[in-house]
Amino acid sequence: MNAINKILPPLKIGNLIAEVPIIQGGMGVKVSMAGLASAVANEGGVGVIASVGLGYSKSTRYNVDIGEKALRYEIRKARSLTNGIIGVNVMYAISDYERFVKAAIDENVDLIISGAGMPVDLPRYLNGKNVKLLPIVSSIRAFKLICEFWNHNYKRLPDGVIVEGSKAGGHLGFSYKEIIENKAQSLEQIVTDIITIADTYTPRIPVIAAGGVFDGADIAKYLNMGASGVQMATRFICTNECDVHENFKKALLDAKENDITIIKSPVGMPGRVVKNEFVKRMQKGETVPFNCTYHCIKTCNYKTVPYCIAKAMVNAAEGNFDEGFAFAGANAHRCNEIIPVKTLIKSLVDETLLYL
Ligand SMILES: Cc1cc2nc3c(=O)[nH]c(=O)nc-3n(C[C@H](O)[C@H](O)[C@H](O)COP(=O)(O)O)c2cc1C
The missing domain is CATH 3.20.20.70 (Aldolase class I)
Structure with missing residues (x-):
């Protein structure tokens, strides 16, 4: 053609x-x-x-x-x-x-x-x-x-x-x-x-x-x-x-197909992310206690959720992947x-x- x-x-x-x-x-x-x-x-x-x-x-x-x-x-x-x-x-x-x-x-x-x-x-x-x-x-x-x-x-x-x-x-x-x-x-x-x-x-x-x-x-x-x-x-x-921070871009560049995973987001919806140590800890049921400072999502019950999604996102945007993760689509590994x-x-x- x-x-x-x-x-x-x-x-x-x-x-x-x-x-x-x-x-x-x-x-x-x-x-x-x-x-x-x-x-x-x-x-x-x-x-x-x-x-x-x-x-x-x-x-x-x-x-x-x-x-x-x-x-x-x-x-x-x-x-x-x-x-x-x-x-x-x-x-x-x-x-x-x-x-x-x-x-x-x-x-x-x-x-x-x-x-x-x-x-x-x-x-x-x-x-x-x-x-x-x-x-x-x-x-x-x-x-x-x-x-x-x-x-x-x-x-x-x-x-x-x-x-x-x-x-x-x-x-x-x-x-x-x-x-x-x-x-x-x-x-x-x-x-x-x-x-x-x-x-x-x-x-x-x-x-x-x-x-x-x-x-x-x-x-x-x-x-x-x-x-x-x-x-x-x-x-x-x-x-x-x-x-976004270079570390966020790097998370995608380094991702393999089986690193792209689905989480149960604290706000009640599933989310697709690049798996890292933080994600694995949260998937195992670990919690990160927090005071809600953002009140970002109408339906988030911040007194009971395991961690703050907004904080995790802010950390990721600033390049801190020890306490955050990258959202990404199913083809991110490509x-x-x-x-x-x-x-x-x-x-x-x-x-x-x-x-x-
Ligand atoms: C890092 C990231 C953040 C996103 N944030 C939002 C958002 O704030 N609002 C929204 O409606 N969709 C959001 N999305 C969804 C995208 O706008 C888009 O519709 C979707 O990711 C398309 O799929 P693709 O990433 O495979 O191209 C986000 C997606 C990614 C990867």
Whole structure:
């Protein structure tokens, strides 16, 4: 096949057009900040700043004002570095959800991506602003519910939908049992089902596949199935521009396939991580007593959980892997070099064209 002179179909989300149909997935607690997001946007993709944990630090007691200030700072910084498309990821499960959504809208980000729960009230905060809203779902049921709810209560539909499968990194939208017993529906199946529903709306809702998408063959597979784009996170960790500590990137580079494991996260969801001594200790039932300073997740019962996930994430972001770990997708072991975002996106585009 000849890739010369061919270009990828751009990702269109309303009036937003990303020349490269790749959204860089939001990665919380200081993994995807302005540096990574702007670099991706500059290459024609969609750069996403993850809002959770931007204001966390060991030296200052956290409150939502600090978090909001940090989020506004990152959005403005990203805007100063690119004219491309910048989004913000706000997990529905976090206590600061409403403040962060309002701040992102006030800062006129191009889009908000929200999962880790059902962001049923997301359109409520728009105030007439043209910010695109993309929920993350892991089932056709969740997609239908959000469409019905938004349509009924706000007379609008999602501007796009991220369909996240069980091979994603971070917290997963499946039960621990489904993941461990390999019973979760495949991403291919969920994407196919959701496209059939998304295509019935006018205009059709763009479907974006996420979770384990690693190379051009994967991207082409979903585009050929009718998806409008993909969301990729893990691959962007191993770039020069990724904002996280070098030790985090190294954890992925050093990982072998059987180092990628599933934990029962203290916040009640399964999570995919790179196994290390800390993870092994927690899996054996060890606990790390703590005073909750972040109150990050609405449902976390911090008096009974074995350790603080936010603290573990802050440690990891700062390179301390004795008391932290890296979230990563199922294909993290395939990352074998740290490269510029430009190089990564160019190679992904070239590979994809070979399979389209
Ligand atoms: C380190 C890390 C942190 C993440 N943090 C978030 C987050 O804050 N919010 C969210 O919705 N998803 C989060 N995710 C999920 C990604 O945005 C993305 O959808 C998923 O990882 C895609 O799969 P991939 O990593 O295999 O490409 C995270 C993933 C990783 C690897």
